[in-house]
Amino acid sequence: MAGAERSARWRAAAGRLAAGSALLTAVAFLPWLSGTDPALTVLRARSADQAPTADQLAAVRAQLGLDQGPLPHLVHWLGGLPRGDAGTSWVSGAPVLPQVVNALGVSVTLMLATLVVTIAVAALISARTLYLGSRRRLRDHGSGTAAASLAALPKFLLASLLATVFGVWLGWFPPGGWTGPASMVLPALALGVPSGAVIGGLLDHALPATFGEPWVRTWQAAGYPPGRLVRPALRRALAGVLPQLVPSVVSLVGGAVAVEKVFNIPGLGRLALDAALAQDLPPLQTATLLLALLGIAAGLLVKALRGLLIGPALRDGGLAAPPPPALGRRRSTGWVLGGCAVVLLTVGVAGLLRDPSQVDTAARLLPPSAAHPLGTDALGRDMLARLGHGALRTAGVALAVTAASTVIGVLLGMAGPAGEGLTEVLSTLPAVLAGLLTTAVTGPSAWGAACAVCLVGWTPYAAQTAALLEQERATGYLHASISFGAGPVHLLRHHLLPAVLPAVVRNAVLRLPTTILVLASLGFLGLGDPPPTPEWGRLLAENQPYLELAPWTTLGPACALVLLSVLAAAGSPAHWTARRQARFPAGVRRAT
Incomplete structure (x- = not known):
């Protein structure tokens, strides 16, 4: 047992080291991957009002040693860390x-x-x-x-x-x-x-x-x-x-x-x-x-x-964790589910019948009225039209990203200590930085932003999967199944996955709005779909400066986001809990 624990710790440490090294190397390559001359970017950051000349660019390259490439810079930076020297800023000095x-x-x-x-x-x-x-x-x-x-x-x-x-x-x-x-x-x-x-x-x-x-x-x-x-x-x-x-x-x-x-x-x-x-x-x-x-x-x-x-339950296998009870869904939940669906469907259909790109400068920031039920934005565009046209795109991309992140998280959460180290390193990486790294390779696009969110969005699900699996493997009824001759496939299908998936899916549903907003923030920074794409998160980001002057410009997208989240939460697959309970005979649960 001690040898297995020591081996697991070494694998986790190796995973942390590998993930950290890969992340720092990717960051070191960012200026060279971006497709823009690093000297030009640094010079513009120093003095944005001046038009750079060839001599100025050459002087910046010589000063920063950009002709040497990224790896010498990374090695030099790492060598200074033990002395408490993290280098000097290229912009401010x-x-x-x-x-x-x-x-x-x-x-x-x-x-x-x-x-x-x-x-x-x-x-x-x-x-x-x-x-x-x-x-x-x-x-x-x-x-x-x-x-x-x-x-x-x-x-x-x-x-x-x-x-x-x-x-x-x-x-x-x-x-x-x-x-x-x-x-x-x-x-x-x-x-x-x-x-x-x-x-x-x-x-x-x-x-x-x-x-x-x-x-x-x-x-x-x-x-x-x-x-x-x-x-x-x-x-x-x-x-x-x-x-x-x-x-x-x-x-x-x-x-x-x-x-x-x-x-x-x-x-x-x-x-x-x-x-x-x-x-x-x-x-x-x-x-x-x-x-x-x-x-x-x-x-x-x-x-x-x-x-x-x-x-000591995880160490000694004494943790008792039988399946949760199959609790019925209240009738009020069905009303909430139906009400959210009707409102979102009505807004979507009504918005699709209008032009989301028509600009009318004479109708800027108009309040809700019969002509514009949700008002207009700073360019005079109809908010209902932009909300309706962005519904399918917003929900589709966010659901695809959430599903991909969930699958990746579950798989890496089942990978053991190596996946644990990777999860820890990437769990604090800002999605914006991941977006910059991804866009440097793929270019600005909706799917580039989606890949960036997937790059860091799987970490909560991996951490949750690893924790739930750790608990499940320590249960008495799992040991009983193994003693009855259950193989890895049977344990995975009938015990481990039913113990993990309901909670992970619930987590994914609650994080759906965060995914939408992260995608919007990447687009707002020029790392995703360019304007004037009618996407809910972008509508929030674009109209944020007018929150005090024209609150209706943000109220519509915010309410739509809340309704989508409530709809997803109310319609989450609670029947998996009942299915899991049905797989465990009551006599076996009592015996274990």
Whole structure:
């Protein structure tokens, strides 16, 4: 057993080293892959108003040693790290390490504040299920409408709304900058509320399975009060959700670029994006290395915390985790499902009958009326038309990306320690940086942006799959199946996949709005479909500056995004839970 554990640790370490090396090498090649002269990009970043001459470009190449190629730069940069030298910025000429460390401190502080908000929101969402389950009054999983609605809130739009209302109108908190503890409140809310909704939705989905386990029924039969069940049940359910909580919050260190821009926060994500756009390699490489190290630290922390929550069960095979009960769907869920579908279908059909590209400068930013039911944008284009024409494209691409990311995540989550190391390294990589790397090879396109999101979007599903498989392999009924002669294919089909897929699909459904918005942000930066493509996320990004002046320009796309998320959550395949329960005879569950 000790030898197997040691071998697994070595494979995980090798996976981390390989993934980190590949990532840093890819970043080192970015200026040369982009198709643009690195000297030209650096010179324009230094002095955008001047037209560069051939002599100036030659001087920049000689100064930076660009003729040597990317590998000598990477080796030289790595050689300086042990001495605390991360190089100097190609644009400003200032030492890189102090500015990166300062940005990291800001981002980590914001991350900790976001963690508090995330935990609070997740607790509020799952409190009802925890209360009813401990009192044996749980009748269904619930539709997850609240979690899906909050998870669908665009972070940058929520940030703009909070800054306008609580920063400008009411003056309760600073609307921007980084001047003290009060500056953390609004950004933490903008980042923590959607993240907490995702975690809360996953926990709310896991708690019914926990309250259906034999030990709960035994405790209840022994006369334990309901309050005595809350702590162990929560501890049991958190073991499967924890791999999503810590990496999701840590990934905000580099992935909160949009919110950092709204509040003018000098964080690490913003620094990495600015360096990538300017092809300023030393700060970009240093920020990428710190993000990878943060991901590894988060993975090790999750592993340690899960060991504390579960105890010796994973080591000794004593974890009892029978299938969750097959709970019926409430009638109200069907009404929610039908209502969302009708509204989205009506908007789509009505919008398809209008021209989304017709520009009327005399009708700029008109409020909703009979002629324009959802108003017009800054160019006088009909918002209903753009919303309807973008519905199929938005939903189709987002669903395809989510499905691909889920499949990749499940496969890599089943790969063992090597996949674990790869997941940790890439979990904190900003999608924008992945988009720059992908676009450098494929060029700006919708599918290039989709590939960029897939490049980093699989990590939450891989972490969740690995955690659930670890728990499932320690169960008594799995050992009983093996003793009855079950082979790997039978275990995978009848035990492991049914234990993993429902929770992973639920996670994917809750993250669907995030996928839509990440795709939109890549397009907004010129890494995806160019304007004037009528795509929901792009509509939000384009109309964000007019949130205070013309709120209807963002209200339509935001509501459509929420309705799509609720529709997906309410229609998620809950019948898989019943199928899984049917595969385990009651006598076998009692025996194990």
